[in-house]
Amino acid sequence: MTLRLRPMARFFQWPMMMAGAFVFLVGGLAAEPGPRDFYLPSTGVRVEGQVLLLAIDDHLLPLRENVVEHLAKPVYRKEPVLAPSKDDPRAPDQVAAHFYGAVLHDHGKYRMWYYAVGMKEPGDARRADLKNLQQGPVCYAESADGVTWTKPDLGQVEYRGSKHNNAVALPDALIEGVHVVRDETDPDVKRRYKMVYNAHNGKTWVFRTATSSDGVRWSTAPEFAIDQFLETASLFKFNDLWFVHGQRLTFSEGGHRGGRQGRAVLSPNFDRWLPGDTRAFLLPEPADPAERGQTKSYDQVHLGVGAASFGSVCVGLYGLWHNAPGDESSQKQWGWFGYGKISCDLGLVISNDGMHFREPVKGHIYVSRLDTPATPVPGKTYPTILAQSGNGILNVGDETRIYFGRWLNAEYGMGYSGEVGLAVLPRDRWGSLGLHPLPQNAGAGFGGRPRTPGGDAPERGSVWSAPIRLPAQGSRVYLNADHTARMSVDIADERFELLPAYAGEKGGRMKQTGGLDCAVAWPENDLSALAGRTVRFRINLERDNDSDKEPRLYAVTLRAK
Numbered sequence: 001m002t003l004r005l006r007p008m009a010r011f012f013q014w015p016m017m018m019a020g021a022f023v024f025l026v027g028g029l030a031a032e033p034g035p036r037d038f039y040l041p042s043t044g045v046r047v048e049g050q051v052l053l054l055a056i057d058d059h060l061l062p063l064r065e066n067v068v069e070h071l072a073k074p075v076y077r078k079e080p081v082l083a084p085s086k087d088d089p090r091a092p093d094q095v096a097a098h099f100y101g102a103v104l105h106d107h108g109k110y111r112m113w114y115y116a117v118g119m120k121e122p123g124d125a126r127r128a129d130l131k132n133l134q135q136g137p138v139c140y141a142e143s144a145d146g147v148t149w150t151k152p153d154l155g156q157v158e159y160r161g162s163k164h165n166n167a168v169a170l171p172d173a174l175i176e177g178v179h180v181v182r183d184e185t186d187p188d189v190k191r192r193y194k195m196v197y198n199a200h201n202g203k204t205w206v207f208r209t210a211t212s213s214d215g216v217r218w219s220t221a222p223e224f225a226i227d228q229f230l231e232t233a234s235l236f237k238f239n240d241l242w243f244v245h246g247q248r249l250t251f252s253e254g255g256h257r258g259g260r261q262g263r264a265v266l267s268p269n270f271d272r273w274l275p276g277d278t279r280a281f282l283l284p285e286p287a288d289p290a291e292r293g294q295t296k297s298y299d300q301v302h303l304g305v306g307a308a309s310f311g312s313v314c315v316g317l318y319g320l321w322h323n324a325p326g327d328e329s330s331q332k333q334w335g336w337f338g339y340g341k342i343s344c345d346l347g348l349v350i351s352n353d354g355m356h357f358r359e360p361v362k363g364h365i366y367v368s369r370l371d372t373p374a375t376p377v378p379g380k381t382y383p384t385i386l387a388q389s390g391n392g393i394l395n396v397g398d399e400t401r402i403y404f405g406r407w408l409n410a411e412y413g414m415g416y417s418g419e420v421g422l423a424v425l426p427r428d429r430w431g432s433l434g435l436h437p438l439p440q441n442a443g444a445g446f447g448g449r450p451r452t453p454g455g456d457a458p459e460r461g462s463v464w465s466a467p468i469r470l471p472a473q474g475s476r477v478y479l480n481a482d483h484t485a486r487m488s489v490d491i492a493d494e495r496f497e498l499l500p501a502y503a504g505e506k507g508g509r510m511k512q513t514g515g516l517d518c519a520v521a522w523p524e525n526d527l528s529a530l531a532g533r534t535v536r537f538r539i540n541l542e543r544d545n546d547s548d549k550e551p552r553l554y555a556v557t558l559r560a561k
């Protein structure tokens with residue numbers, strides 16, 4: 001689609017700390033810490049109940065010795081978990097069920113919101129022409145297991161002469177992405193569910209907010225939250241601020257045009273959204289300004305960052321968009337878009353402030369379109385565009401689930417479609433830290449030094465946490481790890497001085513040999529004596545020369561009592 005942008009507002013910055021006291025970004029002093037609150041001085045984040053330190057997070061696990069990072073590979077479901085209703089001429093999603101959407105695990109039930117593409121007039125949904133497509137409405141689905149979904153009859157929206165469909169009533173005629181969260185902190189039950197969705201203001205895609213008591217019937221804000229172009233990728237609350245991440249086409253260095261890049265806008269209360277945006281995640285623009293822009297052939301950031309908040313850290317995916325413009329002579333006004341050419345993978349990103357994201361491993365494709373392709377058109381080979389949503393990343397039981405969109409990039413009229421895919425990880429196992437590997441053969445080592453089998457591999461390694469102020473009520477420590485018999489946990493003060501009662505021979509050990517929640521116990525002391533103190537944790541790994549098992553650390557979880 002052709003997009004028209006307004007000049008970008010001036011970039012703004014907010015203080016994280018002031019005179020040693022924690023200050024909210026909106027300028028107000030934080031409330032007194034609760035008895036179950038953790039505080040992270042290095043990031044200015046206060047979180048109630050639990051702190052999550054991920055192996056892929058080099059800010060909260062910053063100092064590392066003799067360890068190397070390993071990114072995990074998700075397990076994919078081959079078939080889509082939700083597909084368009086191609087054979088139902090009255091279905092709002094007859095052509096595409098796009099997951100620019102959200103999934104919640106809510107009171108034992110999975111709930112999904114997605115944006116539909118249907119047909120204005122009757123026809124073959126498998127050969128739908130662009131002029132006959134209807135973007136929106138938002139649709140709703142439910143599931144007992146998150147794999148098999150039903151589309152309930154909501155009776156809210158008349159579509160093709162019938163209200164027997166799963167469309168959600170919203171006031172805008174054209175709709176794209178939709179993101180939903182359940183906000184347990186809002187005392188008003190009518191605002192317990194919060195939504196942002198992309199609406200068209202007649203010139204470009206903007207977004208509007210809505211609230212609900214049940215997630216089915218919604219009350220929308222009378223005005224657009226921000227009346228400027230932003231295609232959304234996620235909505236979440238982090239450190240008492242609301243963030244919407246998405247894709248914008250803005251100016252690059254020197255005021256030249258730029259390609260798709262990840263930006264974020266924020267609100268202190270979900271009602272008032274601040275002007276301007278922040279550079280959430282950007283890929284490099286070409287050095288030559290003439291080669292920059294939406295219609296040029298280089299990798300860009302599609303839809304921005306789709307992130308989920310886990311209290312102390314945000315984890316997300318961005319679209320690694322392999323831009324390949326089309327032939328303007330054959331596609332006319334749509335020549336800027338490469339139908340049948342453009343593809344998109346998903347890259348892993350992480351943040352400690354909700355605004356600025358970074359890749360744990362630069363350029364690494366975390367979810368590949370080649371591993372989880374869209375359902376093909378028989379006899380045709382069209383590329384897959386994966387579309388991410390942070391509101392599709394959730395922990396349920398022992399799993400981390402990643403719902404994402406799979407868009408078959410066929411020309412309109414030649415098989416264009418959209419569906420919802422699913423990838424699964426063991427809970428919080430996005431990646432791990434392990435000891436430097438044993439050399440496989442002799443040869444030159446680092447710095448040209450001779451390298452012999454077994455001669456350079458370290459026997460021990462460690463990783464230090466950032467400083468953490470423990471809650472007054474006390475806390476416990478758990479490792480998400482493998483082969484914990486070769487691991488231990490020491491505690492130090494914030495200046496790395498080990499505490500004799502919690503380190504060395506008196507350091508923490510685990511009875512479990514591995515798992516998602518291995519409780520750490522110190523032989524002579526629990527953590528009650530450290531309540532309210534600021535400490536660091538050091539996790540030690542030791543090679544087992546009598547076994548082929550290697551200790552692996554995925555995450556550290558601190559839970560308040």
